[in-house]
Amino acid sequence: MKNYLVKELMVPISEYATVPEGATLFEAVLALENAQEQFQQNRYSHRAVLIMDKNKRVIGKLSQMDFLTALEPKDENLIQIRKFTQLGFSRKAIALQQEEYLKSSPPILDVYSKAASMNVTQFMQRPTEGEYVDENASLDVALHQITAGANLSLLVTRGTEIVGILRLADVFAAVYHSMKESESQKANGEAG
């Protein structure tokens, strides 16, 4: 099985969707849409936006899940309802209570509108120690890091600089192709 290097698989940061730290949530989503349109040749589209500080350093990442979570209505009651699992209620029961509660909440479009104008840094995830991988690391190392941390992507470093993003989809494709190639060679060898 071919052992790729991370730098062979990553998306360079110049091709990735980024926004400055002062951007709104809506501006971050627009940047994501824009990056996706410019990256049509890849069958796996962008699924996150990087947030950069004024020195062009990555300070966080907004994933599709973070975006959807940002749109979820939030107040003290909902936070409490979501904790009902501690009291032995099933997810179905909690969803039922949440639905009942939301009947008396503001219309969902109002909630979207409010969230759209909020600062993206409120919803982004700051990278943790296990989310960095060196550009010269092997595919095996990256694979382990992604599975161990259940990450959807890793930030690729060159020294102290972030130079790209290694996405779950890229790692999956590389592993899959290597495996396919290896199995094919094995089958040919046996046949020969």
Added chain:
Amino acid sequence: MKELNKLFDRIIQRVNINLRELEFDVNPLVSNLIPTQQMTKFYAFYGLTPHHPLNFVFRHSNLSGSYFLGKVRVTNSLLYKSDIRGDELKQKGDLFQYQDFNIPVDQDEEITIDDSFLIKTLVHNFSHDPETLETFFVRDTVSTHYANIHGSPSDGCFMGPFSTVDLTTMRDCVVGAYSYVQAGEISHLNIEPGTVWVRLPDEFNFMYRFPSDLLTSYIYFKPGNIPQGIFMDFVEDRKAAFEQVFNIVNFKAPVTVPDSASVDRFAVIKPKTTIGDNVLVAQRAFLQNSTLGKGANAQENCYIINSVLEGNDVTAHGAKIIEADLGKTVFVGFNSFLRGRPNARLKIGPECIIMPHTIIDISKPLVVPPGHLVWGLIENANDLQANSISLKDLSKIETRMCKGRMLFEGSGKTFVTGFQERIHHILEANGAFFANVTNNRGHAQRNQNISFNTIQPYPKGDDKTGLYPTIIIQP
């Protein structure tokens, strides 16, 4: 007083260690609740009856204004105006049924209170924990005004004012003000104020949460202050009547009490009250211009004012019934607050179950139809519609149901049957079904022959002021 202060610090530290995972600090909540000078003012007292085992051991504790019955051991604790009522403890030879097990009880059960600070708290019933059948323990626990520890061994917990933990073993938990928990076993949980939670795992799960902004009118408890709100005002307004009762040595009930009924000498009975057969009125209950029909009862810290209870009605610990008419066999749960007005009476149909910690506070007449379950906060007919269901309809629920702020999951039938069986058991234990000298005797009959002795702390003058000497009282 020095010893008393040291004891307080020791208890707070032990509770905080238990609650460190929840990042809960008990100290600011309770440090000024009961000044230590106040703890030296009142005598403690215990009951003597031919029907309950007698065994009291008090060591290195303050017991100010507290009452003891049965088999109780108190060590390194502060008990302020609390009731430790051991008249339902298991006895040697009893069989305790738990799931498919019948577990024999090896010795008389004992309530043991260690390193705890209980303020105006009721400890009653017996341990329902199969792992600790003979010891109903309360340790490293702080409980505040009018909390109920009912059949619930407790280790490392804090209980807010007017909270109740019922038939539940709890470890390292915080139970917020006016929360009710009946869940078998809980640990490391912080129960928000105003949560009413009844769970039998794999069978049913009921929960209601009071809107916090409305609940604060009734009970408000923040660091640096004693509990405030309508509940506290209500009991404080009637405090003087209790002081009179506690100051009188020879008590005579001011009303006619049938031979089959029992009115505790530490209950307040105001004029125009009628007591029926098989009625039980516990200590610290308050009755005024009310009728208690055959088999009705008023437990500790209950207030029944300008009301009629037709018969076999259960008024559980701490419940308050004002300007109301209750049909037969109505259950009013712990610490419920049912307040009609002179021109807006509350009428509750027979066989209703008012869930523990329910508030009905109305300004227009309101009728609860027979056979309904009622919960939550009700101020008018719309609220009643939103916060009640007929027991028949509830019994049909097999999956889950949400009604306003109430969430139910599991078997409605099991929930209703369980409640009805428990109500029957309470009535039986209280002697409501007593028919003749030998049949169905309960607390109402057994508590008639009771005498009280008082015990006092060290007087003012040295470090031990306020502490009680080691006292062992045995047959």
